[in-house]
Amino acid sequence: MTDISITPAERRRLKVRDSIIAAAERVFAEEGEAGLSIRRLAKKIDYSPAAIYKYFASKDDLVDELKDAFFDRLLTQIHRIADKETPFSARMADCLATYVKEGLSSPHHYAAAFVGTARDTGLDASHPDFAQQSKGRAFRVLMGMMAEGIELGHFRKDLDPELAAKSIWASLHGLTMMMIHIPTYPRLSADSEAPDRETFIQIHADHLVRGLESRNDS
Amino acid sequence: MTDISITPAERRRLKVRDSIIAAAERVFAEEGEAGLSIRRLAKKIDYSPAAIYKYFASKDDLVDELKDAFFDRLLTQIHRIADKETPFSARMADCLATYVKEGLSSPHHYAAAFVGTARDTGLDASHPDFAQQSKGRAFRVLMGMMAEGIELGHFRKDLDPELAAKSIWASLHGLTMMMIHIPTYPRLSADSEAPDRETFIQIHADHLVRGLESRNDS
DNA sequence: AATTTTAGTGAACAGTGTTTACTTTTTGAA
DNA sequence: TTCAAAAAGTAAACACTGTTCACTAAAATT
Numbered sequence: 050m051t052d053i054s055i056t057p058a059e060r061r062r063l064k065v066r067d068s069i070i071a072a073a074e075r076v077f078a079e080e081g082e083a084g085l086s087i088r089r090l091a092k093k094i095d096y097s098p099a100a101i102y103k104y105f106a107s108k109d110d111l112v113d114e115l116k117d118a119f120f121d122r123l124l125t126q127i128h129r130i131a132d133k134e135t136p137f138s139a140r141m142a143d144c145l146a147t148y149v150k151e152g153l154s155s156p157h158h159y160a161a162a163f164v165g166t167a168r169d170t171g172l173d174a175s176h177p178d179f180a181q182q183s184k185g186r187a188f189r190v191l192m193g194m195m196a197e198g199i200e201l202g203h204f205r206k207d208l209d210p211e212l213a214a215k216s217i218w219a220s221l222h223g224l225t226m227m228m229i230h231i232p233t234y235p236r237l238s239a240d241s242e243a244p245d246r247e248t249f250i251q252i253h254a255d256h257l258v259r260g261l262e263s264r265n266d267s
Numbered sequence: 268m269t270d271i272s273i274t275p276a277e278r279r280r281l282k283v284r285d286s287i288i289a290a291a292e293r294v295f296a297e298e299g300e301a302g303l304s305i306r307r308l309a310k311k312i313d314y315s316p317a318a319i320y321k322y323f324a325s326k327d328d329l330v331d332e333l334k335d336a337f338f339d340r341l342l343t344q345i346h347r348i349a350d351k352e353t354p355f356s357a358r359m360a361d362c363l364a365t366y367v368k369e370g371l372s373s374p375h376h377y378a379a380a381f382v383g384t385a386r387d388t389g390l391d392a393s394h395p396d397f398a399q400q401s402k403g404r405a406f407r408v409l410m411g412m413m414a415e416g417i418e419l420g421h422f423r424k425d426l427d428p429e430l431a432a433k434s435i436w437a438s439l440h441g442l443t444m445m446m447i448h449i450p451t452y453p454r455l456s457a458d459s460e461a462p463d464r465e466t467f468i469q470i471h472a473d474h475l476v477r478g479l480e481s482r483n484d485s
Numbered sequence: 486a487a488t489t490t491t492a493g494t495g496a497a498c499a500g501t502g503t504t505t506a507c508t509t510t511t512t513g514a515a
Numbered sequence: 516t517t518c519a520a521a522a523a524g525t526a527a528a529c530a531c532t533g534t535t536c537a538c539t540a541a542a543a544t545t
């Protein structure tokens with residue numbers, strides 16, 4: 050009985066823990082991982098640096114939590130579109146654009162979630178299986194839509210939904226990273242006449258969808 | 268007259284400088300920017316840490332030189348394909364695949380060249396114009412091929428070569444980053460039956476090209 | 486009320502990039 | 516060849532970083 054409700058001690062602990070990630074979130078959103086230091090964080094919440102280690106095993110663990118929270122938010126946004134009952138084409142295009150835009154809304158979070166050439170965020174035994182992470186769940190939404198598109202005849206029948214989804218995902222990821230890294234993308238030089246970012250995201254999504262569509266129908 | 272040839276002093280200086288970047292290159296290729304420290308570098312070449320600052324203004328400057336050198340190599344590889352006189356389709360596909368493969372051959376270099384959400388590697392006044400960098404020159408090769416493809420009728424006539432090239436570039440970038448970040452890509456879970464990397468690069472390139480092609484011709 | 490567990494801390498360890506004052510070596514000219 | 520100037524190289528310090536450890540103070544449990 051008593052273990053169902055939460056004890057005041059646990060409630061206090063959670064409060065401190067939350068204040069840590071809240072402060073971290075603030076710094077991280079503005080300056081990214083580079084600007085985030087345990088000592089700086091400690092000052093912000095008026096604790097000693099060592100105190101933070103009673104709540105997080107390491108800085109990486111803390112940052113991982115920020116990344117995970119971001120991808121949860123991204124997943125929510127994706128679902129908000131994907132679960133609609135609008136026509137397939139519009140839904141698909143909306144989903145692709147939403148992924149990119151959501152990434153751009155938290156560039157530091159997004160980019161940080163894709164760093165490390167190794168298994169630090171990969172899929173070794175220590176981490177949960179990829180499909181379980183919100184990154185993986187977001188991918189499965191895309192893969193589901195892909196299967197639907199093939200089913201409906203919008204996309205070529207010979208496509209493997211998983212491979213096609215991975216290809217599309219990579220392309221979306223690329224545009225997102227590009228726009229994060231080159232803030233003026235798709236403008237490269239000052240003089241070039243280029244559409245605004247939103248329009249370009251649409252163009253990009255159109256190219257991608259076109260590569261999947263079955264031909265010889267309007 | 269005397270300023271045409273190089274003095275022994277300058278030659279010595281260049282030798283030391285080269286030994287620094289050589290050592291840096293070795294470390295960077297294996298462990299990336301994380302494993303590279305001035306002090307460690309100094310130990311490797313048997314100099315004091317401060318000595319390195321007589322050759323490079325900062326660690327970032329040193330690392331920038333590594334990145335630039337890498338992109339020069341990448342540009343060379345791209346040109347090796349693009350300058351061939353083979354049929355357009357094959358050349359285009361080869362170019363796209365080569366970009367990705369070359370990126371994967373030096374994952375740390377490639378990924379490092381695309382970090383920083385800000386203008387640290389962007390296109391502010393301090394840096395040379397984007398089109399001048401080897402990153403920009405590589406892009407111009409792609410854009411040239413795009414124009415050629417439109418000219419030849421392979422690609423839709425209504426495409427803007429610059430925008431289309433940017434879209435393709437973003438997609439290539441995405442696949443490269445994905446494969447760097449998820450070493451088993453396109454395999455996500457251990458059980459999934461997926462093609463090898465080389466094949467998947469091809470599939471991805473095919474999707475991209477398909478999105479550009481004019482329709483209703485075989 | 487006594488004991489055990491937990492929260493929190495100051496100080497230290499082993500690193501980092503970078504600067505400054507200083508010495509040694511090399512160079513170019515009188 | 517001698518001598519001033521420039522360049523090469525360094526030890527030590529500054530201001531940081533993540534992390535650990537021995538320790539105290541305060542709750543929680545028995």
